Amino acid sequence: MSGPRVRFAPSPTGYFHVGSARSALFNWFVARQDPEGVFILRVEDTDESRNREEWVEGIYSAMNWLGLTLDEGPFRQSDNAAAHDSAAQLLRRSGYLYYCDCTFAELETRKGPGATPGYDGFCRERGLERGPTTALRFRTPREGVTIVRDLIRGDVEFVNNLIDDFVVVKSSGAVLYALANVTDDRHDRITHVIRGEEHLANAPKQMMLWEALNAATGDEVALAFYAHLPLLVNEQRKKLSKRKDPVATESYRDQGYLPEAFVNYLALLGWSPRGDEEIVALSTLIEQFRLADVSHSPAFFDVKKLTHMNGEYLRALSLDEFIDRSAPWVAPWSSAWQPSDREPPWREDQFDQHLYGLVAHLVQERVATFAEIPSMVAFFFLDEPTLDEASFAKVIVNDPLGRDLLRGAVQRFERLASWDAASLHDATLALGEEMGLALRKSQAPIRCAVTGSLVGPPLFESLELLGREKTLRRLRVALERV
Numbered sequence: 001m002s003g004p005r006v007r008f009a010p011s012p013t014g015y016f017h018v019g020s021a022r023s024a025l026f027n028w029f030v031a032r033q034d035p036e037g038v039f040i041l042r043v044e045d046t047d048e049s050r051n052r053e054e055w056v057e058g059i060y061s062a063m064n065w066l067g068l069t070l071d072e073g074p075f076r077q078s079d080n081a082a083a084h085d086s087a088a089q090l091l092r093r094s095g096y097l098y099y100c101d102c103t104f105a106e107l108e109t110r111k112g113p114g115a116t117p118g119y120d121g122f123c124r125e126r127g128l129e130r131g132p133t134t135a136l137r138f139r140t141p142r143e144g145v146t147i148v149r150d151l152i153r154g155d156v157e158f159v160n161n162l163i164d165d166f167v168v169v170k171s172s173g174a175v176l177y178a179l180a181n182v183t184d185d186r187h188d189r190i191t192h193v194i195r196g197e198e199h200l201a202n203a204p205k206q207m208m209l210w211e212a213l214n215a216a217t218g219d220e221v222a223l224a225f226y227a228h229l230p231l232l233v234n235e236q237r238k239k240l241s242k243r244k245d246p247v248a249t250e251s252y253r254d255q256g257y258l259p260e261a262f263v264n265y266l267a268l269l270g271w272s273p274r275g276d277e278e279i280v281a282l283s284t285l286i287e288q289f290r291l292a293d294v295s296h297s298p299a300f301f302d303v304k305k306l307t308h309m310n311g312e313y314l315r316a317l318s319l320d321e322f323i324d325r326s327a328p329w330v331a332p333w334s335s336a337w338q339p340s341d342r343e344p345p346w347r348e349d350q351f352d353q354h355l356y357g358l359v360a361h362l363v364q365e366r367v368a369t370f371a372e373i374p375s376m377v378a379f380f381f382l383d384e385p386t387l388d389e390a391s392f393a394k395v396i397v398n399d400p401l402g403r404d405l406l407r408g409a410v411q412r413f414e415r416l417a418s419w420d421a422a423s424l425h426d427a428t429l430a431l432g433e434e435m436g437l438a439l440r441k442s443q444a445p446i447r448c449a450v451t452g453s454l455v456g457p458p459l460f461e462s463l464e465l466l467g468r469e470k471t472l473r474r475l476r477v478a479l480e481r482v
């Protein structure tokens, strides 16, 4: 017995949707858990009005980022256009398809208001020949039912009479998605069609086409199993919206989510590994994944949970890995790949790789994505910190204690015998205590003056790394400003 042959068949009509990423991943799991499994990428690029070459590139790069390796392909559906045409002609000659020249307006007039949608079969027996305005429609059986054997949902029954004679080839000669898809699936001997729930309604039509092609060609290709993955919904339990929800996989890559964290999170969308742990090694996900265990109910795409998970993955990296893998966000000039629109606020000549190496462990504990790093460490590399004016006003301009504290800090820091985090801590603590301030309060104006903001990496370690000269200069500059 050979292994499963699965394919991921995206249409390049936009950003790489997180739902597509989940479909690709679940297909890939099925292929990878069998030594003979085959995973194919087929870009369904036959709708010329909606495709763009950059989206095709986006698919390749997102798949690459996610590590979804291919066994065959990538194929372009458009390369197989001749086979789609001959399949259509064969089906027509064999009586499965018929020419129809009805316009939409004619159909509407015939059916009258309030009629059920769909084609009324007017041209079924007219025996039209091909003409400039004729489309080819499938002669859907009028009796019986078509049962989609879905590995996730069980048997889903469709009453044939309710499936209208759908268009297979447009009057322009363009073969539509349903037939192109089935022709390619048969050609590639696909055993499992695993895709989003929105395609469930297409499945009976595609099964009819598949069986018609089997009969017309005499090549009995076993019908694929179907598995329709549950819808992804947002916090309001509404279908993820391309416009309103953050659905572009590319944007997660650009924000510095780790692909392994993203994959782990995607795996939980409609499925869960055994046990209570949600952070699970890829090999375990592959081993445990079963289509039969995928849920029917919509899965909440929870960005907060994803982000939290990513933070856990970031903290689990070794420091060297953290430093290397954050390079695109902190030193893009030194990295082969750059995230889009994510330039750090410093120039190459301001950045100090050695210093970053010393600072990195302070931020590794505090960020959930790589894109959060630059604003947190900018004060190390910029000549002047970027001031958060509101905080500056609050703890320095409008607070006489804050200003006194800065003056006291300048005096004590100047005299420190050793410039290290412990001495800086002790000096600040002592100064604050004399003024009746807890450490948290006494740190705030110092942090604001030196780093520009009230949040950031641990203060005293940061001051140690920044050095005495820069620290004192910033404290003085802040005092001069008020």
Ligand code: GLU
Residues within 6 Å of the ligand: 008, 009, 010, 011, 044, 181, 193, 194, 195, 199
């Ligand atoms: N090209 C279709 C889409 O992007 C997928 C069809 C399928 O997987 O069968 O939605």
